[in-house]
Amino acid sequence: EIVLTQSPGTLSLSPGDSATLSCRASEGISSSYLAWYQHKPGQAPWLLIYGASSRATGIPDRFSGSGSGTDFTLTISRLEPEDFAVYYCQQYGGSPLYTFGQGTKLEIK
Amino acid sequence: EVQLVESGGGLVKPGGSLRLSCAASGFTFSSYGMNWVRQAPGKGLEWVSSISSRSSYIYYTDSVKGRFTISRDDVKNSLYLQMNSLRADDTAVYYCVRGSYYFDYWGRGTLVTVSS
Numbered sequence: 001e002i003v004l005t006q007s008p009g010t011l012s013l014s015p016g017d018s019a020t021l022s023c024r025a026s027e028g029i030s031s032s033y034l035a036w037y038q039h040k041p042g043q044a045p046w047l048l049i050y051g052a053s054s055r056a057t058g059i060p061d062r063f064s065g066s067g068s069g070t071d072f073t074l075t076i077s078r079l080e081p082e083d084f085a086v087y088y089c090q091q092y093g094g095s096p097l098y099t100f101g102q103g104t105k106l107e108i109k
Numbered sequence: 110e111v112q113l114v115e116s117g118g119g120l121v122k123p124g125g126s127l128r129l130s131c132a133a134s135g136f137t138f139s140s141y142g143m144n145w146v147r148q149a150p151g152k153g154l155e156w157v158s159s160i161s162s163r164s165s166y167i168y169y170t171d172s173v174k175g176r177f178t179i180s181r182d183d184v185k186n187s188l189y190l191q192m193n194s195l196r197a198d199d200t201a202v203y204y205c206v207r208g209s210y211y212f213d214y215w216g217r218g219t220l221v222t223v224s225s
Contacts, residue, residue, distance in 0.1 A: 050210075
């Protein structure tokens, strides 16, 4: 089983700051199969990044993804109030077919 | 506009059954792989099951194999999850999700509570 470990667990920042979220895989994965989601309480999760670095439709360029192999990063520049949420990375392949990281909570400082 | 609307959640006793439904609209349902993803209270997201277009491939996470059955009706544009032998650790919000390799549209979820 491929385990995704996200860090930090909680990130406290202010609007206007930049955020760097990490996702580390227990073994190498294809960049094509790494995605990031934003999840706010009571709402549906929202796809931000797929293929490690491609922005989903309508996602502002403040959100960027990078990485390969076992280390992936989601960077959010110029934080807006609506960006404070929980962020998950997700990979496809192996058993189970899909796995998620445990999440990083981005909170207002 | 893509819409995924889940229904069928509720309170059920351990060992009981529920059938979740997901009504899809705004896209050609038959062309897409579909999935169920759940989130237990206070926990993260967990993939449950996937079904490919034309139901060619079906997958489950180990903890639900033999208890849950995913299916789809491409005429009714609907996705289903039959859940049997429910356990307390199946308590979660269940999301209907579109996509293969990654999940590009999610419903708002339906809550399943397994408790005596």
